[in-house]
Amino acid sequence: MKEPPVGKHSFPLCGTGWGQVLEATPRCLFLPDLIWPLDASNGRYETIDRAADPDGWRAWADADVPIVTQWDDGRHTGREPGTMATSSASQPSLVVRMLAALDVEPGHRVLDVGVGTGWTTGLLAARAGAANVTGIEFDARVAEAARARLDAIGVDPKVITGDGAAGWAPAAPYDRLQGTYGVLRIPPAWIDQTRHGGLIVAPWRTPFVHGGAVVRLTVNADGSASGPFTGAAEFMQSRPERFAWVAHTDYIPSNDAWPVGTAESRTSLRPDDLRTLDGAAEFVIGCAVPDVVHTISDDDDGTTSAWFYELNGDSWAVVYFDQDPEAEVYQGGPRRLWDEIEAAHRWWAAQGRPEHERFGLTVGPAGESVWLDNPHQPIPGGRQAEKARTPRP
Structure with missing residues (x-):
């Protein structure tokens, strides 16, 4: 024991x-x-x-x-x-x-x-x-x-x-x-x-x-x-407030081909940039990129896969990390989720990678706003003055 x-x-x-x-x-x-x-x-x-x-x-x-x-x-x-x-x-x-x-x-x-x-x-x-x-x-x-x-x-x-x-x-x-x-x-x-x-x-x-x-x-x-x-x-x-985890096939119906309109790119971010060991990065991304869930898994072939899904829409993104300094990115739907995530991380890094204690929250009739240092400096992105939404069932 x-x-x-x-x-x-x-x-x-x-x-x-x-x-x-x-x-x-x-x-x-x-x-x-x-x-x-x-x-x-x-x-x-x-x-x-x-x-x-x-x-x-x-x-x-x-x-x-x-x-x-x-x-x-x-x-x-x-x-x-x-x-x-x-x-x-x-x-x-x-x-x-x-x-x-x-x-x-x-x-x-x-x-x-x-x-x-x-x-x-x-x-x-x-x-x-x-x-x-x-x-x-x-x-x-x-x-x-x-x-x-x-x-x-x-x-x-x-x-x-x-x-x-x-x-x-x-x-x-x-x-x-x-x-x-x-x-x-x-x-x-x-x-x-x-x-x-x-x-x-x-x-x-x-x-x-x-x-x-x-x-x-x-x-x-x-x-x-x-x-x-x-x-x-x-x-x-x-x-x-619980919601059912998203169904992957609602976003990617087939394993044989990417959906029409899928965009391809590369990124220099690494898995640790998205995990809690990198300070408040996940917290900031969640505030700046609303209504998105994600999962990160280490695959048997030595790569790491990070999937992102929009709760109230059809947008999605996946990043395949391997030994290459730049990872492959695929994303689809009306929103470019990875672009939003990368922009949020870039903003956080530019502010000196602040920890949670430098952030605050204002709640009012119009919704909620997360800010850095004072209420006049809201986090850029979609969490400002945003009312509650109903997640995908």
């Missing part, structure tokens, strides 16, 4: 009023007996059973790693990891970072969207007062388990079962709103139900890549909200 990490995670927030709360409300109180922590050394999920290995279970519970607590919307059975993680206890250091950004004070009215195990809801209740905290959880069974854990430690915030995108108007307006799952758009209800000057802290992403960034928005009197991203983060996505 894989040895768990040694030592308990320490929380550097004692000066902010959170340290005592975190120490008094540890994550282990909110975990089921069977958990699947992520082993960062190999990128795999371990199966840890409290009954079989109580010391190992506690060590993983205290470790600074995310822990999956549900697979496949609860349909999963057995001890081995399932196909898709659908509920989890977040990495403690990330929880700490988000709590610091949320800046909750005693007496604040708080909405916690995405209760999960109940840990963050319990932390917020301990800080702001249980009567001031409302949590929302989409999955009824997950919500019920969270209520039981909160009750077991004598904390009783209201936990609602429902769609977090709708917020919870009966307890509004809120001073603070925290989202604990990745959203493709900031729901309007979150802004409407947060008071002017209040804060929203939530993970935000694009369809281009699962990872995104945590944003800290201040709600303005005109109904807009704006603020910086505080750092990269990857969360489980909003269940109502």
Whole structure:
């Protein structure tokens, strides 16, 4: 069995009023007996059973790693990891970072969207007062388990079962709103139900890549909200925002020939230019090239293939990377997706390859705008003032 990490995670927030709360409300109180922590050394999920290995279970519970607590919307059975993680206890250091950004004070009215195990809801209740905290959880069974854990430690915030995108108007307006799952758009209800000057802290992403960034928005009197991203983060996505992966044959009907109108070119970009190890490149591309998903695979012949598909149209692109300094590009449809991607990467590189923390988000009635350094410098491309679209079914 894989040895768990040694030592308990320490929380550097004692000066902010959170340290005592975190120490008094540890994550282990909110975990089921069977958990699947992520082993960062190999990128795999371990199966840890409290009954079989109580010391190992506690060590993983205290470790600074995310822990999956549900697979496949609860349909999963057995001890081995399932196909898709659908509920989890977040990495403690990330929880700490988000709590610091949320800046909750005693007496604040708080909405916690995405209760999960109940840990963050319990932390917020301990800080702001249980009567001031409302949590929302989409999955009824997950919500019920969270209520039981909160009750077991004598904390009783209201936990609602429902769609977090709708917020919870009966307890509004809120001073603070925290989202604990990745959203493709900031729901309007979150802004409407947060008071002017209040804060929203939530993970935000694009369809281009699962990872995104945590944003800290201040709600303005005109109904807009704006603020910086505080750092990269990857969360489980909003269940109502899920969409089926595209069918390759909808774009490339035949394996024998490229569709009519296919354009050929070459590029000097490499696979690592599109992966997370190259800073915020994927994040910027997702903002500048809207409604596009992609997949990168290493092929048996030593080449790497990167496919790009437009969610709401027929445009596509593929790049074949090999040992040649320039890779082959094929693209078709009304949009030239690779040209857009290359332009976005070129812009990002020209700005000095800025990390997530230099970007910010503004949300208003017209849509969303991602910017660099200040709202007057929007990322060039199609994500500005763009309203939500319905993905291809």
